[in-house]
Amino acid sequence: MDYKELNDTLRSVSNDLTRVSDDLTRKAEAAMKEAKDSGELSSKTKAEVDKLITDQTAAAGKVDDITARLEDLEKKSVRRGPEANEKRTVGAQFIGHEKLKGVNASSIQANQQISVPVTNALLSASVAEGVVEPQRLPGIDQMPKQRLFIRDLISTGRTTSPAIFWVQQAGFANNAAVVPEGTKKPESTITFDTKITPVVTIAHLFKASKQIMDDFAQLQSTVDAELRYGLAYAEEQEILFGAGGASNIEGIVPQATEYAPAFAPTARTPIDDIRLAILQSQIARLPATGIVLHHMDWAKIELTKDADGRYILANPQSLIGPTMWGLPVVATEVPEFEGNFLTGAFASAAQFFVREEANVVVATTNTDDFEKNMITIRCEERGALAVKRPEAFVYGEFGTAVAP
Structure with missing residues (x-):
C-alpha cells in the first residue's frame, strides 16, 4: 500500500x-x-x-x-532523492536538479538560461479545500456614523398625550412711563397665541434569518445598534429641517428667524457673521447658547490666520472642545448647512418631548415569517418638538448683505 x-x-x-x-x-x-x-x-x-x-x-x-x-x-x-515521484515545492525541485550540480555564479555565461522541468510540484491547487483556512478578523467592520448633537443641545421632556399644546406670548408693547399726578396712566398690551404640535412616529424595520441571529450573537447586537443609530439620524434631520404637518416634525430651521446683520464690519469674515447673528439673538432678548456649522465651514474658520501666520481661533495642541465667541460649536455633515449657520438659545427656546423612547421589537408572525423561519426587527420612537421661541434661532448664509 x-x-x-x-x-x-x-x-x-x-x-x-x-x-x-x-x-x-x-x-x-x-x-x-x-x-x-x-x-x-x-x-x-x-x-x-x-x-x-x-x-x-x-x-x-x-x-x-x-x-x-x-x-x-x-x-x-x-x-529519497530528487528523482522520487513525490510532491515537492518548485524551489526544492529547482535547487536539487542534476542541471544545477556544480553550477556557480562564475560558470554562468551572459544571458544563459537554465531550464529545469518541474514535476508533480506542491501547488495551492493541490491542497484540499478547508486545509488552509482564511484568517478571521474579530468583530464586525461597521459603517462610519455622524456625530449626533441636537438632542444634547435642546431640553428634553416627557409626555403621555398625542400632541403638545402650549400658550405662547406673541408680543408685548411696553408703554410704561413717568405719569404726572392726576393724569391717565399709559396702557401696555400683551398678546398671546396658542400653539400645538403633534407627536410623530419615526420608525424602520429589518428582516433577518432566525438561524443567523441565533448563531451569531454579535450580529444581533450590531443590528440593534445600527437600527437605533438610523432612527437617531432620521430624528436629527427632522429636528433640523422637518416640514411640519400631521406626520412630520416642524424643524428648527424652517421656523428660525432669517439672518439680518445689523451692520457690516471692516473686512468682514465668517467669524464676524457668527458674532452678528449672536447679536441678533441678544436683541430679541434670547441669548444664543450654541452654534451649528457645516464641517467644511468650521474647518475654514479654524484655519484662519493673522498677518503673522498664527491661528486666530484654533490651537492645534489644545484639548478644549470647539468654541467661538464663548459658545460651543457643533459641526454637522448635513449638506444643506454648507455655507450657512444656525445660532440660537437651544436650551430655553426649544424642547423635545418623548412619548415613547426608542425601542427595538422582534416578531416572528409578520406575513410569512413563521413559515420561512425569518424574523422582523422593528425600531421606532414617538416624540414631538416644540419650538417655543422661533425668534431665538437665527439661520442664514455667510456674507448676507446688511439690510438698508
Whole structure:
C-alpha cells in the first residue's frame, strides 16, 4: 500500500476500535448491573464480554501495525532523492536538479538560461479545500456614523398625550412711563397665541434569518445598534429641517428667524457673521447658547490666520472642545448647512418631548415569517418638538448683505 491507502486504512481501523471500545464499555456496565442484581454473570454475558475484549485487542494491534508502517514510509520518504515521484515545492525541485550540480555564479555565461522541468510540484491547487483556512478578523467592520448633537443641545421632556399644546406670548408693547399726578396712566398690551404640535412616529424595520441571529450573537447586537443609530439620524434631520404637518416634525430651521446683520464690519469674515447673528439673538432678548456649522465651514474658520501666520481661533495642541465667541460649536455633515449657520438659545427656546423612547421589537408572525423561519426587527420612537421661541434661532448664509 502507498501512504494514502495506509492512512485511509488507519482511519477505518481507528473507527472500528472506537466502536468496539464503546460497545465494551456499555456491555461492562450491563454486566456489573447483572452481577449486582442476580449475584453472578450468565454464560452468555461472559461470552459477549470476552469477544469484545478480543475484538478490541485485535483492532488495537492493527492500529499499532499500520502506524508503524506509516512511520516507516515517512522515514523512507525523507531519504529519497530528487528523482522520487513525490510532491515537492518548485524551489526544492529547482535547487536539487542534476542541471544545477556544480553550477556557480562564475560558470554562468551572459544571458544563459537554465531550464529545469518541474514535476508533480506542491501547488495551492493541490491542497484540499478547508486545509488552509482564511484568517478571521474579530468583530464586525461597521459603517462610519455622524456625530449626533441636537438632542444634547435642546431640553428634553416627557409626555403621555398625542400632541403638545402650549400658550405662547406673541408680543408685548411696553408703554410704561413717568405719569404726572392726576393724569391717565399709559396702557401696555400683551398678546398671546396658542400653539400645538403633534407627536410623530419615526420608525424602520429589518428582516433577518432566525438561524443567523441565533448563531451569531454579535450580529444581533450590531443590528440593534445600527437600527437605533438610523432612527437617531432620521430624528436629527427632522429636528433640523422637518416640514411640519400631521406626520412630520416642524424643524428648527424652517421656523428660525432669517439672518439680518445689523451692520457690516471692516473686512468682514465668517467669524464676524457668527458674532452678528449672536447679536441678533441678544436683541430679541434670547441669548444664543450654541452654534451649528457645516464641517467644511468650521474647518475654514479654524484655519484662519493673522498677518503673522498664527491661528486666530484654533490651537492645534489644545484639548478644549470647539468654541467661538464663548459658545460651543457643533459641526454637522448635513449638506444643506454648507455655507450657512444656525445660532440660537437651544436650551430655553426649544424642547423635545418623548412619548415613547426608542425601542427595538422582534416578531416572528409578520406575513410569512413563521413559515420561512425569518424574523422582523422593528425600531421606532414617538416624540414631538416644540419650538417655543422661533425668534431665538437665527439661520442664514455667510456674507448676507446688511439690510438698508
